[in-house]
Amino acid sequence: MDFTLKIWRQENAKAKGRFETYKISNISSDCSFLEMLDQLNETLVDKIEIPICFDHDCREGICGMCSLYINGRPHGPDDDITTCQLHMRKFKDGDTITIEPWRAKAFPVIKDLMVDRNALDKIIQAGGYVSISTGGVPDANSIPVSKKNSDLAMDAAQCIGCGACVATCKNASAMLFVAAKVSHLALLPQGKVEAKERVLRMVRKMDELGFGNCTNTGACEAECPKSITLTNIARLNREFIFAGILSEDKY
Amino acid sequence: MTTLNSKIPKGQLENKWTGYKASQNLVNPPNKRKIDVIIVGTGLAGSSAASSLGAMGFNVKIFCIQDSPRRAHSIAAQGGINAAKNYPNDGDSVYRLFYDTIKGGDYRAREANVYRLAEVSNNIIDQCVAQGVPFAREYGGLLDNRSFGGAQVSRTFYARGQTGQQLLLGAYSALSYEINNGNVQMFTRREMMDVVIVDGKARGIIVRNLITGDIERHSAHAVVLATGGYGNVYFLSTNAMNSNCSAAIQAWRKGAFIANPAYVQIHPTCIPVHGDYQSKLTLMSESLRNDGRIWVPKKKEDAEKIRNKQLKAKDLKEEDRDYFLERRYPAFGNLVPRDVASRAAKERCDAGFGVGNTGLAVFLDFASAINRLGKNVIEERYGNLFQMYEKIVDENPYQNPMMIYPAVHYTMGGIWVDYELMTTIPGLYAAGEANFSDHGANRLGASALMQGLADGYFVLPYTVQNYLSSDIKTGAISTTLPEFDAAEKAVKDRLQGLLSIKGKRSVDSFHKELGKTMWNHVGMGRTKESLEKALVVFKDIRERFHKELLIPGTTEGVNIELEKATRVEDYIDMAELITTDALTRNESCGGHFREESQTEEGEAKRDDANYMYVGAWEYKGTGEMTLHKEDLNYENIEVKSRNYK
Ligand SMILES: Cc1cc2nc3c(=O)[nH]c(=O)nc-3n(C[C@H](O)[C@H](O)[C@H](O)COP(=O)(O)OP(=O)(O)OC[C@H]3O[C@@H](n4cnc5c(N)ncnc54)[C@H](O)[C@@H]3O)c2cc1C
Ligand code: SF4
Ligand code: FES
Numbered sequence: 001m002d003f004t005l006k007i008w009r010q011e012n013a014k015a016k017g018r019f020e021t022y023k024i025s026n027i028s029s030d031c032s033f034l035e036m037l038d039q040l041n042e043t044l045v046d047k048i049e050i051p052i053c054f055d056h057d058c059r060e061g062i063c064g065m066c067s068l069y070i071n072g073r074p075h076g077p078d079d080d081i082t083t084c085q086l087h088m089r090k091f092k093d094g095d096t097i098t099i100e101p102w103r104a105k106a107f108p109v110i111k112d113l114m115v116d117r118n119a120l121d122k123i124i125q126a127g128g129y130v131s132i133s134t135g136g137v138p139d140a141n142s143i144p145v146s147k148k149n150s151d152l153a154m155d156a157a158q159c160i161g162c163g164a165c166v167a168t169c170k171n172a173s174a175m176l177f178v179a180a181k182v183s184h185l186a187l188l189p190q191g192k193v194e195a196k197e198r199v200l201r202m203v204r205k206m207d208e209l210g211f212g213n214c215t216n217t218g219a220c221e222a223e224c225p226k227s228i229t230l231t232n233i234a235r236l237n238r239e240f241i242f243a244g245i246l247s248e249d250k251y
Numbered sequence: 252m253t254t255l256n257s258k259i260p261k262g263q264l265e266n267k268w269t270g271y272k273a274s275q276n277l278v279n280p281p282n283k284r285k286i287d288v289i290i291v292g293t294g295l296a297g298s299s300a301a302s303s304l305g306a307m308g309f310n311v312k313i314f315c316i317q318d319s320p321r322r323a324h325s326i327a328a329q330g331g332i333n334a335a336k337n338y339p340n341d342g343d344s345v346y347r348l349f350y351d352t353i354k355g356g357d358y359r360a361r362e363a364n365v366y367r368l369a370e371v372s373n374n375i376i377d378q379c380v381a382q383g384v385p386f387a388r389e390y391g392g393l394l395d396n397r398s399f400g401g402a403q404v405s406r407t408f409y410a411r412g413q414t415g416q417q418l419l420l421g422a423y424s425a426l427s428y429e430i431n432n433g434n435v436q437m438f439t440r441r442e443m444m445d446v447v448i449v450d451g452k453a454r455g456i457i458v459r460n461l462i463t464g465d466i467e468r469h470s471a472h473a474v475v476l477a478t479g480g481y482g483n484v485y486f487l488s489t490n491a492m493n494s495n496c497s498a499a500i501q502a503w504r505k506g507a508f509i510a511n512p513a514y515v516q517i518h519p520t521c522i523p524v525h526g527d528y529q530s531k532l533t534l535m536s537e538s539l540r541n542d543g544r545i546w547v548p549k550k551k552e553d554a555e556k557i558r559n560k561q562l563k564a565k566d567l568k569e570e571d572r573d574y575f576l577e578r579r580y581p582a583f584g585n586l587v588p589r590d591v592a593s594r595a596a597k598e599r600c601d602a603g604f605g606v607g608n609t610g611l612a613v614f615l616d617f618a619s620a621i622n623r624l625g626k627n628v629i630e631e632r633y634g635n636l637f638q639m640y641e642k643i644v645d646e647n648p649y650q651n652p653m654m655i656y657p658a659v660h661y662t663m664g665g666i667w668v669d670y671e672l673m674t675t676i677p678g679l680y681a682a683g684e685a686n687f688s689d690h691g692a693n694r695l696g697a698s699a700l701m702q703g704l705a706d707g708y709f710v711l712p713y714t715v716q717n718y719l720s721s722d723i724k725t726g727a728i729s730t731t732l733p734e735f736d737a738a739e740k741a742v743k744d745r746l747q748g749l750l751s752i753k754g755k756r757s758v759d760s761f762h763k764e765l766g767k768t769m770w771n772h773v774g775m776g777r778t779k780e781s782l783e784k785a786l787v788v789f790k791d792i793r794e795r796f797h798k799e800l801l802i803p804g805t806t807e808g809v810n811i812e813l814e815k816a817t818r819v820e821d822y823i824d825m826a827e828l829i830t831t832d833a834l835t836r837n838e839s840c841g842g843h844f845r846e847e848s849q850t851e852e853g854e855a856k857r858d859d860a861n862y863m864y865v866g867a868w869e870y871k872g873t874g875e876m877t878l879h880k881e882d883l884n885y886e887n888i889e890v891k892s893r894n895y896k
Contacts, residue, residue, distance in 0.1 A: 160416075
């Protein structure tokens with residue numbers, strides 16, 4: 001297959017970016033999207049040009065490192081997958097493909113298609129855990145959890161922290177990401193103990209880091225590669241209101 | 252000359268670790284705050300070690316290559332984690348887990364280490380559950396278990412097909428808690444380029460900031476390498492793209508030994524190779540072998556028809572199928588250990604019974620499980636794996652059997668460590684897949700996650716403290732010491748040297764060439780000739796690498812080609828280590844199969860009289876190394892030939 005690629009190039013965080021056009025041919029339809037970019041980069045290196053910089057690691061949809069806004073969609077034109085799981089068979093021969101980085105105030109571009117998503121770690125550091133240290137914990141089976149809640153917690157815990165929800169949101173809100181972590185822990189007895197402090201601290205941190213407000217457009221759910229649902233945001237809102245009412249501390 | 256002292260505590264096997272903990276030296280809380288520890292790597296081993304040591308009160312600095320600690324390669328582990336809880340009441344115990352691990356490792360692991368691993372396995376599950384790791388549960392609300400290869404009990408805890416993800420997110424949450432508490436400092440997008448040795452002790456590291464390109468110095472009283480395995484030497488493997496062996500090779504060049512590098516695990520159930528543009532291989536979890544049956548056609552004609560798409564797998568009659576694992580190993584069937592399953596698949600394909608367009612594939616069939624349990628149950632158990640398969644192969648595995656073939660997956664060998672996980676360099680530790688310690692010549696499924704977390708949560712916090720007790724008066728280590736100057740200069744010279752070759756070939760083209768040689772000559776079947784040939788090729792690759800390499804750009808800012816170049820340069824050393832070790836070990840054991848050493852039925856033949864030792868290699872200059880042997884003594888287990896029939 002042959003493609004025309006319009007790719008965002010930006011030297012570094014301060015530089016001004018621009019689209020560059022590249023042609024690539026003889027791509028197998030079984031090839032993954034990132035392997036197509038690998039091949040393009042090989043041709044650039046051969047010409048002593050700087051290859052295109054993009055984040056990736058596991059290449060099987062679990063580490064959350066890959067990103068890319070492809071033809072106006074985060075993770076490209078397929079459902080429930082990450083960019084690294086996208087295959088060229090999803091495109092037509094001769095297509096023009098536009099590739100951009102995640103765009104959000106909280107995710108500054110580092111170079112080309114690579115962005116800084118440290119803000120997501122900071123939100124977790126603000127409270128996305130059960131505050132315990134190693135050792136001195138009870139036997140695992142002394143904490144029974146209903147299968148239903150355990151399954152719902154697992155649904156939420158599957159978030160890979162890719163940031164597609166932020167990238168696709170017109171407000172650049174990280175609500176789905178935060179809601180996934182809040183839900184995961186609020187659904188389990190282990191996480192219940194500090195549920196109220198957790199939700200207040202995480203939401204406050206999210207605001208502080210320059211993510212926008214959630215106005216319930218639902219775009220995040222549609223683009224989330226791990227099918228994290230809006231129910232989690234509803235659960236976060238309940239937890240948040242509840243915590244706000246009960247809160248004696250100022251967060 | 253450095254001699255190997257494994258420092259195994261005296262006493263009965265069951266009492267060694269308890270005895271060690273009771274008599275180790277401690278550091279009191281005010282003194283802990285004066286002591287710095289560096290941890291390289293944020294996988295299960297690194298994150299768990301950092302959070303534990305941070306919570307104890309040490310000043311911890313932790314480093315990783317990715318943009319977030321949560322993205323370490325451990326995140327990709329699918330199947331599960333073992334523990335000797337015996338919740339299903341099927342006869343499991345610490346001793347049995349210990350026994351299975353030693354036997355699965357083909358009697359090439361240290362008894363004392365493995366026993367300790369089995370002992371702390373239960374604490375790991377407790378710790379993870381307390382963190383909120385959502386392991387699979389039964390309707391009664393208690394934890395569920397499944398079975399994995401090499402065991403006859405159900406001792407594997409799991410979180411759908413994403414156990415590694417959930418365990419790593421648990422460790423990451425503990426790490427985040429300690430970062431928030433100010434006990435741990437996190438450095439992302441940093442690559443360690445060298446270990447700094449002062450007065451014979453590891454006292455710091457040199458790292459490259461992958462965003463700015465700056466070379467940075469970091470000092471500490473002890474350094475832990477939790478940098479993962481070296482499977483990517485083969486170019487194609489199930490490892491993540493950033494997995495590499497450079498930290499281990501840097502340590503090797505500074506005097507740490509690398510042990511048993513020849514022990515590489517080839518995993519039987521991976522999606523077969525389909526094109527030369529391919530960048531990595533995808534694992535289909537071993538847990539699938541609980542319900543999937545592995546087969547090829549009985550007749551070569553049928554295999555050929557299937558390869559040519561004239562016949563569909565599901566239309567082949569039951570009596571024309573050869574369930575070769577069930578046939579050869581009736582006791583364990585599809586659940587034989589990985590090395591055995593991989594070789595059996597290779598044997599069938601080499602004999603002309605393989606399927607897929609290349610003939611290098613066998614079927615993994617769920618039809619009978621779907622009939623027995625219903626599609627829903629199978630979907631609940633393996634849904635995400637089936638989805639992953641369909642996205643890659645474009646075929647529905649509920650309707651057609653999966654096609655699989657062995658691929659490089661895990662490395663049992665690694666940095667030599669003693670019982671305290673200390674390398675031959677005082678103050679330098681290695682944990683997780685980076686060390687060689689617990690799996691002998693073959694690792695059982697669901698045991699790497701167990702080992703990584705055992706090392707980080709429950710072993711290093713004790714052993715590192717024991718060592719640091721002598722450092723309470725040392726004071727902060729200065730990064731302006733001449734040793735830091737020298738190390739930084741060496742790193743800068745190395746990078747400049749690679750950039751100034753200005754040849755005409757990309758880094759990847761060398762990596763692919765190296766990987767192909769490894770797979771063809773140092774892969775599933777090894778002979779004296781193939782190994783000797785490989786060594787000649789590696790010499791040649793190294794020479795051409797230093798003449799023909801082309802890296803655009805400079806050392807400033809992000810330079811992805813430069814990042815890959817140092818790693819590939821180090822892979823060449825690792826390739827020589829693996830091959831030299833494989834050549835020296837003229838026996839077959841676990842993942843290491845020397846074709847010269849097999850039984851008449853084609854089973855691996857060990858040679859205990861001559862090779863019951865750990866082979867630890869010392870660096871002696873580029874391409875040169877010498878062997879040190881650590882004898883293995885089995886006092887609590889009867890050494891037998893492995894039998895899964
Ligand atoms: C697809 C797959 C599935 C698996 N499934 C299972 C399973 O079901 N059960 C099981 O028990 N095991 C499984 N394994 C094996 C297991 O996942 C790994 O062995 C284990 O997670 C390794 O953990 P680790 O902490 O040692 O290293 P890793 O998780 O590999 O982490 C290495 C860390 O070191 C960092 N690093 C490396 N080099 C440098 C450097 N030079 N400078 C700075 N940082 C560096 C990396 O950034 C990373 O943070 C699986 C492996 C794969 C590939
Ligand atoms: S919620 Fe979904 S889109 Fe957002 S970070 Fe998590 S996995 Fe990515
Ligand atoms: S590279 Fe890991 S999710 Fe895409």
